[in-house]
Amino acid sequence: MSSNIAVVSTARSKDVKMSPYKLRLFADVIRGKSIEQALAWLKTVGCNRSVPLVKILVSAYANAKNKGTVPDGASKNVIVHRICVNEAGFFRYVKPGARGRGCPQRKRSCHIDVVLGMKQTAVKTDAAS
Secondary structure (H helix, E strand, O other): OHHHEEEEEEEEEEEEOOOHHHHHHHHHHHOOOEHHHHHHHHHHHOOOOHHHHHHHHHHHHHHHHHHOOOOOOOOOOEEEEEEEEEEEEEEEEEEEOHHHOEEEEEEEEEEEEEEEEEEOOOOOOOOOO
């Protein structure tokens, strides 16, 4: 898959206040899709978990347009080449539990890395003479 794909742009979002386990499910779905299909799917899901992924995809595509690596009207060839949702630090606190005990709690956060690529169009040549 990576042999005919050129890296166009990258984007990174750090310390997103959402569990990486919840975001990885959506990241696995949009990996390998075109940017248009991925954004359309994330917007129709109707879940708050899709909001940080939509923001980072729009940012990565804007980076590619700003650098000039994506020509106008070529958004169908831009795909989500790599997307990683890694665990960041977490906030520890204690909630009251039964019999006067304290139950430790963790609010997890994550880092999201997106790499967009562009499909290379293969030029077919007739070798038969």
